[in-house]
Amino acid sequence: MNISKKQSLLMLSVASLFSLAACQSMEQGTGQKASASLESKSGSQAKGEVTFVWQGHDVLINGKFSGLKPNSEQGFHVHEKGDCSSPDAMSAGPHFNPDTKMHGVPDSGMNHAGDMPNIKADANGNATYTAKLHGFAVNTGSTGIVGRAVVVHxxxxxxxxxxxxxxxxxxxCGLIK
Incomplete structure (x- = not known):
């Protein structure tokens, strides 16, 4: 069998990608936890508590929120910087996006790691939140959320x-620690 140099390089590139994907998918958690207390920003009354628990390749996210607009939905994201010091929380930077993907539907594979499902407030402006996502880790590594901010929009x-x-x-906005 005669393989050209170009075909050989292509096969090597494909094999390298599979190896890289296998290494990345091997990172998993065994119960590591983090949490954040969110404080009101931008003149709102919104606040909340969020926990993150790493379970294998997924992260279980639970939260409780109050002071939201009744019967509404709010955007919810992990942001790049662990800084909630500015009155409008812009100090938290953009969405956490270690893989430089476009913004999109959470867990679609075509989204920022920090993209999460919306929060849904009840008639009193309170919300209980649960989601199970993958694409980030509960640590301080390159895909880790510890030390970053979580923001309600x-x-x-x-x-x-x-x-x-x-x-x-x-x-x-709250610091994940």
Missing amino acids: RDPDDYKSQPAGNSGPRIA
Whole structure:
């Protein structure tokens, strides 16, 4: 069998990609936990508590929120910087995006690691939140969320507008630790 140099390089490139994907998918957690207390920003009354528990390749996210607009949805994301010091939470930077992907539907494979499902508030402006996602880790590594910020936005994420889902001002922010 005669293989050209070009075909040989292509096969080597494909094999390297499979090896890299296998290494990345091997990273998994065994119960590592992190949490964040979110404080009101941008003149809102929104606040909350969020926990992250690493379970194998997934992260279980649970939260409780209050002070939200009644019967509404709010965007919810992990942001790049662990800094909630500015009054509008812009100090938290953009969405956490270690793989430089476009903003999109959580867990679609075509989204920022920090993209999460919207929060849904009840008639009293309270919300209980649960999601199970993958694409990030509960540690301080390159895909880790520890030391970053988690942010609630005023409006729902539309999961398509770039770069942040058109989810409006940041109304609550907390450091993940």
